[in-house]
Amino acid sequence: MRKIELNAIGLIHTPFKIREGMPIQPTGAKGVKGTIIIESEFVEGLKDLDGFSHIILIYHFHKLxxxxxxLTPFMDDKPHGVFSTRAPKRPNHIGFSVVKLNKIEDNILYIENIDVLDKTPLLDVKPFIPAVDVVEVDKLGWLEGRSEKMGSKIADSRFS
Ligand SMILES: C[S@@+](CC[C@H](N)C(=O)[O-])C[C@H]1O[C@@H](n2cnc3c(N)ncnc32)[C@H](O)[C@@H]1O
Structure with a gap:
């Protein structure tokens, strides 16, 4: 297996200190505010990001x-292949969330609708662009009829 070394570009700070009871997607974290502290060596790259209302965060599920x-994901009581799920206990432990960007001050991003644990390492940030990031789908696999409920589901201890 090829090894890749990644550097965190910052840390995501949120009110969530434990996994049990927290939201499992940004749709369940509406209004939850957080901040991202970007490492000084990457701050130059934030130029012009403040023109976007929503951003894609790519991060490391560092507690796993x-x-x-x-595995059996939060949204089912039956097992599924990990790559057909958004479960955190996956190879490379990489997650992503689309969050609202309220403002940027120096090296601090003020965000909303965030669904990760406090001090989650950020690997990358990109602008969310509806014309390319929103597509029409015609199949939702085992999540058919259930994806809307992801907003009301909260995490339990299964991946702790
Ligand atoms: C189901 S994952 C989905 C996250 C992301 N929106 C995605 O689709 O990749 C979200 C859950 O991962 C767990 N989690 C969040 N941050 C974590 C971290 N830093 N380390 C380990 N587990 C974490 C929590 O249980 C949270 O409810």
């Missing part, structure tokens, strides 16, 4: 060390 290829 192991992964499972078959």
């Amino acid at each position: 060390k192991e992964y499972k290829l078959t």
Whole structure:
């Protein structure tokens, strides 16, 4: 397996200190405010990001060390292949969230609708662009009829 080393570009700060009871997607974290402190060496790259209302955060689920290829995700009581889920216990432990960007002050991003634990390492940030990031889908696999409920589901201890 090819090894890739990544550097965190910053840390995401949120009110969530434990996984149990927190939202599982940004749709369940409406109004939840957080900040991102960007490392000084990457601050130049933030130029012009403040023109976007929403951003894509790519981050590391840092509290997990192991992964499972078959697991039972929060949205079901039956097992599924990890890549057909958004579960955090995945190879590389990479997650992403589309959040609202309220403002940027120096190296601090003020965000809203954030669904990660406090001190989650940020790997990348990109502008959310509806014309390319929103597509029409015609299949939702095992989540058919359930995806809207992801906003009201809260995490339990299954991946802790
Ligand atoms: C189901 S994942 C989905 C996150 C993301 N929106 C995605 O689709 O990739 C969200 C859950 O991961 C867990 N989690 C969040 N931040 C974490 C972290 N830094 N380390 C480990 N688990 C975390 C919490 O249980 C949270 O409810």
